[in-house]
Amino acid sequence: MTAIAEPAVSHRTAALADRLRTAVGTERVLTDRTQVRTYECDGLANFKVTPAIVVLAESRQHVVDTVRLCAEAGVPFVARGSGTGLSGGALPSADGVLLVLSRLRALSPVDADNRQVTVEPGVINLWVTRDAAPYDLAYAPDPSSQLVCSIGGNVAENAGGAHCLKYGFTVNHVLGAEVVLPDGEVVHLGGRAPEHPGYDLLGAFIGSEGTLGVATELTLRLIRVPEAVQTMLVGYSSVEDAAGTVSDIIAAGILPAAVEMMDALAIEAAEAAVSCGYPAGAVAVLVIELDGPQVEVEAQFKQVEDIARARNAFETRIAPDDAERALMWKGRKSAFAAVGRISPSYFVQDGVIPRTKLPEVLAEMKRMADEKGLRVANVFHAGDGNLHPLVLFDDAVEGQAHEAEELAGDILELCVTSGGSITGEHGVGSEKRMKMAKQFTAEDLDTMQLLRCAFDPDGIANPGKVFPTPRLCGERPGVRKGEHPVQAAGLGEVF
Structure with missing residues (x-):
């Protein structure tokens, strides 16, 4: 099940390591096998690859120098933030450089008037809302890992979170990005204005999983903290009734800030881990949160209660204060890790x-x-x-x-x-790269790869990710004749 690849310390990577030490400092370049194994996987531990070189960048210039030297040497590189990803997106290349961005943690003063803030990619998600809170502002995307995940990683994966139902994903909250392209050139996508003319290159970059370049600075959109927030925990004796409630709420024209669901096994794990006190005997629970103007929230909350009862909810619990609301969310937010208890x-x-x-x-x-x-x-x-x-x-x-x-x-x-x-x-x-062909046609994938090749013609930025069978950028789209070199090497499969 677990794939482990050892580092490929060739003459090429050894020479590159020497050049990197000169450029960014010896103490920031790791090649010792024991040290580099620390970075052999992200949050998905089923795949492990030990990188040949790890660079601990501490500035934009370190990123530029590292990427430029990789391009000159033809060596692949992979950018990594906090390493909390769950799809192997930050899996290193055995013969390449792992560029660690977790030390780039500068967070500029909040621009409250324009409701935005500029951060470096290593800034932790929750820190943004922490700094914005005194201005009654917040950063909307809130993955369950927000205590530890980095903004750079959120941008790479287009992370969402519990409140993405109402507020959208990361792509809806990034105004601009400073990006180091795979040849080392620095470009700016978007900016500080709400909208920009021309092609939406920023939108293409967000969610590209590190295949188009490395973000070194990001300007984020902040939202006003809503006037009222009400949270409800609802217990059901069947999964069908809980799921039906969700559809009924949306069909009634109500857009909650969040509607989260957990089944009996997930509830059992959360109780064992954090004693969240969810309804005893529940086969499923919903955590429903509404926010907005006080009058609107109160009216819609009553509607949601009625909908839940009509779907046979046996217990409805309303959070009377922030402490009780936090406890309701604690069970949901801890569920992934809590499953280790069962x-x-x-x-x-x-x-x-x-x-x-x-x-x-x-x-x-x-x-x-x-x-x-x-x-x-x-x-x-x-x-x-x-x-x-x-x-x-x-x-x-x-x-x-x-x-x-x-x-x-x-x-x-x-x-x-x-x-x-x-x-x-x-x-x-x-x-999931081998599953891409289950969702997209060959023509779809060819079109996506044309975009990748426009940014990264040499294919050195996070290679082997996203696409089931990577194309060489010099290839013409269309029916492949013969066996692709990547297929012959066992790195890809033709569907």
Whole structure:
């Protein structure tokens, strides 16, 4: 199951390491095998590659020098932030450079008048809202890992979070980016103005998973903290009723800030980890949050209560204060890590379906898991159908890891056949690249790669990610004749 590649310390990479030490400082260039193994994977530990060289950048110039030297040497590089990604997006190249950005943590003073702030890529997500809070402002994208994930990584993966239902993903909250292109040139995409004419290159860059360049500075849009926030925890005796409630709320014309769902297994794990006090005996719970003007929130909250009761909710709990609201969210935010309390190992998967298909997709997912003798815990953004099934397994049981990995892939295909996507916010990375051809045609993928080649003609920026069979940038799109060199090397597959 776990792929491990050792570093390829060739004459080429050894010579590059010497040039990098001169450019950025000996203390910032790691080649010792014990040290570089620290960076062999991101939050998806199923794939591991030990990089030949690790560069600990501390300034934009360090990034520019590193990328430029990699381009001159023809050596691939991979940018890495906090390493919390869950798709192998920051998996290093064994014969390349891992460019670590976690030390680039400058955060400019908040521009409250224009509701924006400029940060370096290593800034932690939650720090932005912390600095904006005195001005009654906040940064909307809030991944569950917001205590540790970096803004640069959020931009690379177009991260979302619980409140993306109402406020959108990272792409909706980035105004501008300073980017080091794969040849070392520095360009500026977007800026400080709300809108810009011309092609939306910033939109293309956000979510490109490090294949188009490296962001060294980002200007973020801040939102006004809403006048009122009300949070409700609702318990159900069936997954179908909980899922039906979600569709009924949206159908009623109500757009909550968040609608999160957890099933019995996820609830069990959260209780074991943080004692969140969710309704006893619940087969599923919803965490529903409304925000906005006080009068509007109060009126809509009453409607949501009525909808939940009409769908057979057996317990409805309203947070009377911020402390109780935080406890409701604590169970949801801790769920991924908490699953370790009920299973030795697990896959965190990420797919999207139309929310109206939640009941049937969750039922089919359970049938597929039962067929393999496995369990799946579900905790996800129900409001926009962004599933996060956690496939539980035991490494000690022979063959179970393989079965779990297969089930995780089958769930992605179920999402696609249900009218959805193979990822909502975790990205494609290394893990899902072979599933891209299940969602997109060959022509779709060729068009995407034309864009990649425009930014990175030599293919050295985070190679081997996103695309099932990478093209050489000199190739003409169309039907391939013969075996592609990447296919011959076993790095890609033709579908």
